[in-house]
Amino acid sequence: MSQKQIAGVTIDVNDEGYMTNHAQWNRDVAAALAKEEGIDLTEGHWKVLDFIDKDFKEKSAVPGMRRMNKVGGIETKELYSLFPNGPIKKATKIAGYPKPVSCV
Amino acid sequence: MPDDDEIKKVSIIVSRGxxxxxxxxxxxxxxxxxxxIDANLFFTFFGLHAIVKKKMNNIKIGTVGNPALCVPTPMGVGMPTWLGAIPGMSWIATAMMKxxxxxxxxxxxxxxxxxxxxxxxxxxACKATVDMFKLAPQDFCPQVDKVLTVGEFYEMSAGAQIIFT
Structure with missing residues (x-):
């Protein structure tokens, strides 16, 4: 566990860079975290981030790929093109939630 | 972790149906x-059922000769293996698992x-199995990229970890 300065605020992160206190998250933090992953956030990215946010608040878990498809209305292809090389992992990190623990 | 310690590509063989x-x-x-991680899936023998349109959504648990089958839950009491041969057992086990x-x-x-x-x-899809099962391109689901010989499979698995299931 460590702290880091980003987008003008201090955030707590674990050793993999996932935020451990969601209260410290805001949209500017998200944009800065996305930059670190080499991603410029667009409307398409926000659709994914907002769904993760909404779903996590409901279920206390990061949605898996199928839930993204069926409930979030986000297609697999779209997700992989928005967040290449590990879409849910990356999107979750940017959304300020813990690393997904589901296998699917 | 240095890059060499990371898996970059896997070739997974599915051989059972x-x-x-x-x-x-x-x-x-x-x-x-x-x-x-890059992933190749290679379907061979009865594993091919998973990509054949007519078969892919009708895949069942094998209940005969499976000593790990338990009732009424997966961690329940071991089911006598001969019960697995009763007609409909596979259907029931599959429905529960699904x-x-x-x-x-x-x-x-x-x-x-x-x-x-x-x-x-x-x-x-594995070429030898496709020939053996007399399958035509239209039998496959549209996601099948190619029918490969074993030689071609090794070629496209260069640098990959090969996993046989």
Missing amino acids: SLEGVYPGLIMANGARMKG KEMEKIDIPPVGEFVEMIHDAGGKIY
Whole structure:
């Protein structure tokens, strides 16, 4: 566990860079975290981030790929093109939630 | 972690046509893509059922000769193996397992193959099996990229970890 300065605020992160206190998250933090992953956030990215946010608040878990498809209305292809090389992992990190623990 | 210690590519062979034979390979291929690892899926022998339109959504648990089958739950009492041969047992076991899978969002085979393909995973069929089973291109689901010989499989597996299931 460590702290880091980003987008003008201090955030707590674990050793993999996932935020451990969601209260410290805001949209500017998200944009800065996305930059670190080499991603410029667009409307398409926000659709994914907002769904993760909404779903996590409901279920206390990061949605898996199928839930993204069926409930979030986000297609697999779209997700992989928005967040290449590990879409849910990356999107979750940017959304300020813990690393997904589901296998699917 | 240095780059050399990371898996970059996997080639997963699915050789069995039962539910418990098909899913591990699909889950591993999907899991690889979710981590940004390149994934090839190679279906051979009865594993080919997973990509044949007519068969892919009708894949069942093998209940005969499976000493690990338990009732009424997967961790319940061991079921006498001869009961597995009763007509309809495979159907019942499969229906129960599918219900549990649905709860944790593991998709049916057809949808799973599509998900892996959409995620950039490659889907291949084994040439020897295709010839042996007398299959034509139209028998396959549209996600099948190519029918490969074993030689071609090794070529496209260069640099990959090969996993046989």
